[in-house]
Amino acid sequence: MIRGVHHVAISTPHLEPMLAFYRDLIGFEQLGLVEWPVGTAQIDAVMGLKDSSARQVMLKLGNLCLEMFEFKTPEPVAMDPQRPVCNHGHTHLCLDVTDIQSVYERLVAAGTRFHAPPQEFGNVRATYGRDPDGNVFEIQELLDRDDPAQVIS
Structure with missing residues (x-):
């Protein structure tokens, strides 16, 4: 199972x-x-x-x-740190947060690069950022606590 x-x-x-x-x-x-x-x-x-x-x-x-x-x-091949998320393969890792604006501001203050500030998409606020190697990660805040996609109670 x-x-x-x-x-x-x-x-x-x-x-x-x-x-x-x-x-x-x-x-x-x-x-x-x-x-x-x-x-x-x-x-x-x-x-x-x-x-x-x-x-x-x-x-x-x-x-x-x-x-x-x-x-x-063996010697790895470098990834393009600007690799677009539309390319085949891994696109991003999503981190669930409770206060996206404060998390976003804390990460920006530490030098993290984001594609855009958090955007609202109905029941979720989200944005994509880049880690030190250029891998894309997402921070998201589900706005409805009863959303079945909630992963942490």
Whole structure:
């Protein structure tokens, strides 16, 4: 039986700025940090890679874990930090908030870049921003507490 989503994963060229953003600024709790050397066959098999090595951290906030990898090998291909959300693949990670305006203002004051200020779409206020690597994240506030999409009571 599938119970739900456990985590989302991001590969990053530099783990420290991403930790400063997601752990220190956003508020994720760091659950662990591990590293594996080249030649770890079990990990290579699961990931479909050859001779991988990396540092990996697991973070948690509310009902979501966020896993981040800083690969040393094989050499990763850089992502375009301006990658448009219409391109195929991952588009964004959405964070549920209770006071979107104050969260938005706090993140802007810390230097976070957003596409636009929060906008209202009926029952939700939302906007997209960029993490230090250019990955898109959304902050949203569901305005109706009885909305079935509410994930945290």
